[in-house]
Amino acid sequence: MRKGFTLIEMVVVLAVVAILAAILVPTVAKHIEDAKISRAYNEVQVIGASIASLYKDTGFWPYTNANGPSGGVNRVLSDPIHVATGYDGAVLGSNNWATLTPVKPLYDYLFYNNPDNDTGALNANQPGQDYPTSGEYAWRGPYIDEEIMDDPWGYSYVINSRYYPGNAVISEAAKRGHRVYVLTAGSNKVWETPFSDGITRPADAIGGDDIGLTLYTNKE
Helix, strand or coil, rough: CCCCCCHHHHHHHHHHHHHHHHHHHHHHHHHHHHHHHHHHHHHHHHHHHHHHHHHHCCCCCCCCCCHHHCCCCCCEECCCCCCCCCECCCCCCCCHHCCCCCCCHHHHHHCCCCCCCCCCCCCCCHHHHHHHCCCCCCCCCCCCCCCECCCCCCEEEEEEEHHHHCCCCCCCCCCCCCCEEEEHHHCEEEEEECCCCCCCCCHHHHHHHHHHHEECCCCC
């Protein structure tokens, strides 16, 4: 009466399992990565639609109001803590997606009514500082379902709000030809899109595996 497998049978079974794993693991990994990429494309659309709703209601883009630092910010972050820091040194200004200050959280515009120079829920809805809460141009948020929005790889979406019209960090003339993006550095966590006053469209197109959406395009 047989009580177990022979050594040869065990070797054969292990070999078959190893072959199946070698075949299936790359396929499964690709499906997982494809799902993350699809999610990122969907989430930049969600952020874009939410910002459009904010502008429709208040008449302001998310760059902070006159009470903010220097009257505006260079970047708006969906997660102020986790921002991808890798960048392509051959792409002019790509490091600015990770480093250019001043910055402000996206939730101060879309989740809380707090576009001025403080942050979070505590000082939201301040008369004369934040968006009005009644009337024709009132804040009617929240426009997103959660305070923090990370991309599928655990990092912040970044908006180059420097180039929004009305933002006082640079002159309106300096904004000509620039596009405003909501962008993620993608699966390699390396920014590969230009973010420089010296590069305008079409040369400022999204590069590498960065995933983004154009939120606003300044005229030439």
